[in-house]
Amino acid sequence: MAPNVSANNSSSVLVGIDFGTLSGRVVVVRAADGAVLAEAVEDYPHAVLSTALPGSDRPLPPDTALQLPEDYRGVLRRGVPKALAAAGIGADRVIGVGTDFTACTVLPTTADGTPLCELPGFADRPHAYPKLWKHHAAQPEADEITRVAAERGEPWLPRYGGRISAEWQFAKGLQVLREDPEAYARADRWIEAADWIVWQLCGRETRNVCTAGYKGIHQDGAWPSRDYLAALDPAFAGFADDKLAFPLSQLGARAGGLSAEAAALTGLPEGVAVAVGNVDAHVTAAAARTVDPGELLAVMGTSTCHVLNSDVPAEVPGMCGVVRDGIVPGLWGYEAGQSGVGDILGWFADGFLPPEYVRAAKRAGTGTHELLSRRAAAQPVGAHGLVALDWHNGNRSVLVDHSLSGVIAGATLATTPEDLYRALVEATAFGTRTIVEAFETAGVPVHGVTVAGGLTRNPFVLQVYADVLRRPLHVTDADQGPALGSAIHAAVAAGAHPDIRAASAAMGRVRRDAVRPDLRDSAGYDRLYDVYRDLHDHFGRGGSDALHRLRRIRNDART
Numbered sequence: 001m002a003p004n005v006s007a008n009n010s011s012s013v014l015v016g017i018d019f020g021t022l023s024g025r026v027v028v029v030r031a032a033d034g035a036v037l038a039e040a041v042e043d044y045p046h047a048v049l050s051t052a053l054p055g056s057d058r059p060l061p062p063d064t065a066l067q068l069p070e071d072y073r074g075v076l077r078r079g080v081p082k083a084l085a086a087a088g089i090g091a092d093r094v095i096g097v098g099t100d101f102t103a104c105t106v107l108p109t110t111a112d113g114t115p116l117c118e119l120p121g122f123a124d125r126p127h128a129y130p131k132l133w134k135h136h137a138a139q140p141e142a143d144e145i146t147r148v149a150a151e152r153g154e155p156w157l158p159r160y161g162g163r164i165s166a167e168w169q170f171a172k173g174l175q176v177l178r179e180d181p182e183a184y185a186r187a188d189r190w191i192e193a194a195d196w197i198v199w200q201l202c203g204r205e206t207r208n209v210c211t212a213g214y215k216g217i218h219q220d221g222a223w224p225s226r227d228y229l230a231a232l233d234p235a236f237a238g239f240a241d242d243k244l245a246f247p248l249s250q251l252g253a254r255a256g257g258l259s260a261e262a263a264a265l266t267g268l269p270e271g272v273a274v275a276v277g278n279v280d281a282h283v284t285a286a287a288a289r290t291v292d293p294g295e296l297l298a299v300m301g302t303s304t305c306h307v308l309n310s311d312v313p314a315e316v317p318g319m320c321g322v323v324r325d326g327i328v329p330g331l332w333g334y335e336a337g338q339s340g341v342g343d344i345l346g347w348f349a350d351g352f353l354p355p356e357y358v359r360a361a362k363r364a365g366t367g368t369h370e371l372l373s374r375r376a377a378a379q380p381v382g383a384h385g386l387v388a389l390d391w392h393n394g395n396r397s398v399l400v401d402h403s404l405s406g407v408i409a410g411a412t413l414a415t416t417p418e419d420l421y422r423a424l425v426e427a428t429a430f431g432t433r434t435i436v437e438a439f440e441t442a443g444v445p446v447h448g449v450t451v452a453g454g455l456t457r458n459p460f461v462l463q464v465y466a467d468v469l470r471r472p473l474h475v476t477d478a479d480q481g482p483a484l485g486s487a488i489h490a491a492v493a494a495g496a497h498p499d500i501r502a503a504s505a506a507m508g509r510v511r512r513d514a515v516r517p518d519l520r521d522s523a524g525y526d527r528l529y530d531v532y533r534d535l536h537d538h539f540g541r542g543g544s545d546a547l548h549r550l551r552r553i554r555n556d557a558r559t
């Protein structure tokens, strides 16, 4: 049944769904002004598979991170009806649905979109499963992809900051070919989860310009040539032509209408607009009103993604990529990122605290992050005598090396847990400063910085970032920024707003200058940042190969 609400009716609503690392979040949003009427969070029952496949005790190799497609369907099946019920509105008011995904989260499927891991005989093969963005086991393939491209002078390499990441589509695809050629051959399609979920919703394959550009290597209308791919491996020559190629759709476009099957699954009306797939960080630009040139958005959660529009393409060393139309049609969209941010803080706060800290947090009725943040905030800048490197999940920008790991320098017998927590927060802020400086040095101006994501709920973290960056921060005023961004894209796909810019202006939410820097503290952070830069270049740019050697020793010991 087609909905009985027209696109510009004041009661029209959109459903936005953000498929995150551990859960899917669904929001129901008013088309006219972006008011969030309700939200629901649906955890993935299997979370991240990094030690073993379900029902198996065979250990997975180091740096593996897989997921289950059925967990994604669970968000459609349970999360969407929950959010609609919480909004207390009839499904007939929904005029469109938009989705975003972590990326590059990518899976092999048959020609009809069936995930390989769901085929008889493939359930026990790790390479038949979706590889999550933080699957970092394809670093050797990424190094090879970069080296061969540099040797051949491939014109697209500078568009990726000079290095292709182990997180992206080609490295992960080449790993499958090398380690499970049968699964590689059986995969008719190699598709971003961002596009696969849209396939589940509207019953047909589409591919979006955003993931094709940033996570695939699609530039100036073309994939890497067969010659280049054959130079990597003759059996890889057809990777792009056979498994990726498909006409690309612009962001904000209508991918199709909701299929009868998806309507039955979600409770939404058949035929409503389904927006083209998108990436969690890039879609948030619409929610944060950072769709104009020079407005940098940092989406700070498990990891941080930095996205930024510009009128001009530039070569920024170590960025993730620059893609025409990659964030909004008509501009060059830049992306950079840090592979570990909230995860580094969580690793420490969840795993390394003395029992008395956990008890103190309980007594205060807060979590351990809040306790550590409160205690750390009471210190003068630099009083802990520490500087850390934020590479516990590798380095996505500007070094593009996932064999790097974390470092904490300056620890003494007097070092406390709040000292360490503070040093880790600061390290992530220094990582962001390194990225902002890389953009500006390369001639891509950064006029303003807006932040979104789960870490914006921590005022201490925000103050450190404002001080380290010496800039006021604008803060996205939405608990579920990516999901709101997806709803905004759905509004455009449904025709409720003419384009992403207009929809962002009407439906986006941001508190301008919400956090102001304390410039006295900025001066203290400048001194720490100098030390960070020294350690960064020493461990990351060839001063010492200690971290690579340690990674090799670890892998040898585990195998």
Ligand SMILES: Nc1ncnc2c1ncn2[C@@H]1O[C@H](COP(=O)(O)OP(=O)(O)O)[C@@H](O)[C@H]1O
Residues within 6 Å of the ligand: 020, 021, 022, 300, 301, 302, 303, 341, 342, 343, 344, 345, 346, 347, 369, 370, 453, 454, 455, 457, 458, 461
């Ligand atoms: N109060 C807090 N301060 C800092 N980090 C936090 C806090 N609470 C949770 N985290 C971290 O934030 C991350 C989750 O961020 P969130 O934006 O909710 O998720 P995602 O990145 O999956 O979208 C986790 O890595 C967690 O360790």
Ligand SMILES: O=C(CO)[C@@H](O)[C@@H](O)COP(=O)(O)O
Residues within 6 Å of the ligand: 020, 021, 101, 102, 103, 104, 133, 279, 280, 281, 299, 301, 302, 303, 304, 305, 337, 339
């Ligand atoms: O890399 C990207 C986007 O390009 C992210 O999807 C990835 O870092 C995961 O983001 P989250 O930290 O889960 O929000």
